[in-house]
Amino acid sequence: MNVEKREQGESSILTINPSHKPIGIAVFVTLILVGFIVVLIQSIDQIIEGNFNLFFTIIFGFFFWGAYYKFFNFYWAILGNEIVEINPDFIRYTKCVWFLRRSKKYEKTKIGEFQIVDNSNSFGAAGTLMFGVSNINVQFNYGRKIETIGKQIDEDDAKQILIELENKSYATQSRYCLKKQVKV
Numbered sequence: 561m562n563v564e565k566r567e568q569g570e571s572s573i574l575t576i577n578p579s580h581k582p583i584g585i586a587v588f589v590t591l592i593l594v595g596f597i598v599v600l601i602q603s604i605d606q607i608i609e610g611n612f613n614l615f616f617t618i619i620f621g622f623f624f625w626g627a628y629y630k631f632f633n634f635y636w637a638i639l640g641n642e643i644v645e646i647n648p649d650f651i652r653y654t655k656c657v658w659f660l661r662r663s664k665k666y667e668k669t670k671i672g673e674f675q676i677v678d679n680s681n682s683f684g685a686a687g688t689l690m691f692g693v694s695n696i697n698v699q700f701n702y703g704r705k706i707e708t709i710g711k712q713i714d715e716d717d718a719k720q721i722l723i724e725l726e727n728k729s730y731a732t733q734s735r736y737c738l739k740k741q742v743k744v
Contacts, residue, residue, distance in 0.1 A: 562578070562717055563575070563576050570648060571728075572728060574644040574724060576643075576712070576713060577641045578640070585638060586635065586638055596624070596627060632655075632657060636655045636656070636711075644721070646728045648728050649667070650668055653665075653707070664707075670703050671700055672701025673700065673701060675700070676698055677696070678695060678696050696710070698721050698722065
């Protein structure tokens with residue numbers, strides 16, 4: 561099992577740890593990231609010397625801002641863990657990679673139906689399996705968006721998450737069916 565549970569007051573804290581960490585791929589992507597950092601340092605050096613193009617600097621800044629989110633999501637998917645705090649009034653979902661964290665809070669009144677979803681027949685499923693990321697996760701409706709919990713879980717882990725949600729009064733919002741998504 562990848563899911564560890566602990567109680568904290570009226571909340572349950574679920575920590576979802578990866579079962580498979582492809583370190584070689586992470587090292588390769590780190591080398592690419594180091595190359596981007598070298599280019600960033602050279603750009604800052606040009607800005608300090610006064611030999612810079614304002615348009616290039618702005619475009620380059622947007623590129624690095626977007627690259628941060630893509631690299632964070634990549635490292636989270638293969639090395640990071642998830643912390644799900646289930647409170648009777650809200651769910652706080654945190655993605656963790658080393659010391660970096662991103663959290664979202666979901667109010668219970670806006671949360672729709674929970675379900676276990678298997679995306680193994682969808683486009684790109686083979687690529688995610690190559691990185692060790694499972695195609696099974698727990699999804700729920702939050703307003704008009706579909707949110708996902710669990711990146712490296714199996715069906716038993718997903719059922720454990722749903723059971724914990726039921727224990728915290730989300731019983732009317734969850735179901736145990738395994739929905740297979742097929743995207744053409």
